Amino acid sequence: xxxxxxxxxxxxxxxxxxxxxxxxxxxxxxxxxxxxxxxxxxxxxxxxxxxxxxxxxxxxxxxxxxxxxxxxxxxxxxxxxxxxxxxxxxxxxxxxxxxxxxxxxxxxxxxxxxxxxxxxxxxxxxxxxxxxxx
Numbered sequence: 001x002x003x004x005x006x007x008x009x010x011x012x013x014x015x016x017x018x019x020x021x022x023x024x025x026x027x028x029x030x031x032x033x034x035x036x037x038x039x040x041x042x043x044x045x046x047x048x049x050x051x052x053x054x055x056x057x058x059x060x061x062x063x064x065x066x067x068x069x070x071x072x073x074x075x076x077x078x079x080x081x082x083x084x085x086x087x088x089x090x091x092x093x094x095x096x097x098x099x100x101x102x103x104x105x106x107x108x109x110x111x112x113x114x115x116x117x118x119x120x121x122x123x124x125x126x127x128x129x130x131x132x133x134x
Contacts, residue, residue, distance in 0.1 A: 001025065001026070001027050001028065001030075001031070001129070001130070001131040001132070002023065002025065002026045002027075002031040002033055002040060002129070002130055002131075003023070003024040003025045003026075003127065003128070003129045004020035004022065004023060004024065004033065004040070004126075004127070004128045004129075005020060005022045005024055005125065005126055005127055005128075006018065006019065006020050006021055006022060006123075006125075006126050007021055007022050008021075009122055009123070009124045010122070010123040010124075010126070011060065011120060011121070011122055011123075012114075012115040012120065012121050012122075012123055013115065013120050014115055014117060014118055014119070014120070015114065015115060015116075016114065016115050017038035017039070017071075017112040017113065017114045017115075018038050018068075018112070018113045018114070018123055018126055018128070019036055019037060019038045020033075020035075020036075020037070020038065020126070020128060021035060021036055023035070028132070029043065030042070030043055030044050030047065030049075030132035031043065031049075031130050031132070032108075038112050038113070038114075039110045039111065039112050040110070040111045040112075040128065040130050041108045041109070041110050041111075042101075042103050042108065042109045042110070042111060042130065042132075043108050044103060044132060045103060045104070045105050045106070045107065046102070046103060046104070046105050047102070047103050047132055047134065048100060048101070048102050048132070048133050048134040049100065049101050049102075049103065049130055049131065049132050049133065050098065050099075050100050050129075050130070050131045050133055051070055051077075051080070051098065051099050051100070051101060051111060051129070051130050052096070052097070052098045052127070052128075052129040052130075053068070053070050053080060053082075053096070053097055053113050053126075053127065053128050053129070054082070054094065054095050054096030054097065054126070054127050055068070055094070055095065055123050055124060055125050055126035055127060056092040056093065056094050056095075056123070056124040056125055057082065057084050057092060057093060057095055057121055057122065057123055057124075058084060058086045058090070058091050058092035058093065058121065058122050059084075059085075059086040059117075059119040059120065059121055059122075060086075060089065060119070060120045060121065060122060061086070061089065061119060061120075062086055062087060062088050062089050062091075063085070063086065063087075064085075064086055064117075064118075064119035065083055065084070065085050065086070065117055065118075065119060066083065066084045066085075066086060066093075066115075066117065066119065066121040066122075067081065067082070067083050067115060067116045067117030067119075067121070068081075068082045068095060068113060068114070068115060068116070068121070068123065069081050069082065069113070069114055069116035070097070070099070070111060070112070070113055070114075071111065071112045071113075071114050071116075072101055072109060072110070072111050073109050073110055074110075076114075076116055077099055077101070079097065079099050080097040080099050081097070081116065082095035082096070082097055083095075083117075092122065092124060096127075100133070111128075111130060113126065113128055
């Protein structure tokens with residue numbers, strides 16, 4: 001299992017991935033991560049993983065929608081879409097999603113959290129947790 005966060009607020013443009021500078025917990029070797037990157041590698045073949053992601057998000061412009069989504073190998077996981085319509089600049093809302101995925105038999109897969117919207121967003125106190133369950 002691995003749990004990541006970031007010590008500073010992030011500003012993510014459309015399509016940008018969150019990066020993480022703090023490892024809260026890392027056990028075992030089923031997940032691999034490089035400090036300062038945004039990707040967690042799911043190392044085990046044909047395995048089940050639980051993925052959880054969240055944080056406080058808001059758009060940098062009032063009235064815009066902040067969108068945060070978990071991606072696996074560059075493809076969005078639709079069940080993880082997190083949205084918040086920003087009423088005023090500086091307004092943030094806590095969002096959180098969980099899902100489960102199965103890795104394929106071909107090798108390592110990469111998970112990221114990305115701004116999947118059209119607006120620049122702020123991400124505060126993010127959490128990215130991945131746990132191999134089978």
